[in-house]
Amino acid sequence: MEQAQNLSPLHFDHKLGLFGDHENKENLLKISEIKDLSIIQIAKFKKSSIEIEKVTINQLNLPTESLKVSHNQETRVLWTGPDTWLIISKKIDLKDEIYKSIRDEDFAITDISQSRAVLQISGVNAKNVLKKGSPINFNENMFKPNNCANTTYNGINILIDYLDDQPFCFNLYALRSFGGSFYHSITDSSLEYGYEGI
């Protein structure tokens, strides 16, 4: 009997290669699926009296303002709502580290690693692709590198993590079950610029 495999959320959707209007163009958009991330949601209980400013996870503070992300080479801590954060890392033992840093009497700690489809889009036109479907204001320098925002893309709830602007690079998180639909929404929007699936 064939052994069961762990399939990534975009296993049947993400295609490698060149697509759209890519001929004779340099600096094409690059779209990839980010796999094997540990994604842990923590939410402070209302009854908890812990001071957020004193909490550190993997030497990172929990941001207390909207859009803010605290980060180091391995881990990113994203503000997703009042007293709610997403901690995202390539580290497999992230959950253990979190349990060492905070108590489950103070925070609801939920592993949602398997419930998100994660896309990375990078290139000079990455922001233009996002502007096509998301109502976030990408102008006026309000949404900057190392910011994040929960928003929508063509009606699909997503989380945008703005990684870099040299060139533009974003990680996009959608619910796993919306992953395929979201992937095709992003790739359709990318066709006019041409993109490379990597």
Add this chain to the structure above:
Amino acid sequence: MLEIKCPYCGKRSQNEFSYGGDATIKRPQLGEEISTEDWDNFVYYRDNPRGKHSELWHHVSGCRQWFKVSRDTATHEIFDTCKMNEDFNV
């Protein structure tokens, strides 16, 4: 398209929000004797004012918080928004 200022996230497009009804409706106290008419009024009957109106909105695609909005139902002008435990300034 409205631009609504979430008290937690700042100004965002109406696409990210969901309307939640009249913010002035109070649920009858638990354990009190309530007449059928009062329950009817609480559950079903709403005013439909033209002009300034206090509303509940949910930032459903953002921080997922409920908050209050003071809005003109005729012009859609938004006068103020505030957290559930706060009062409007305007």
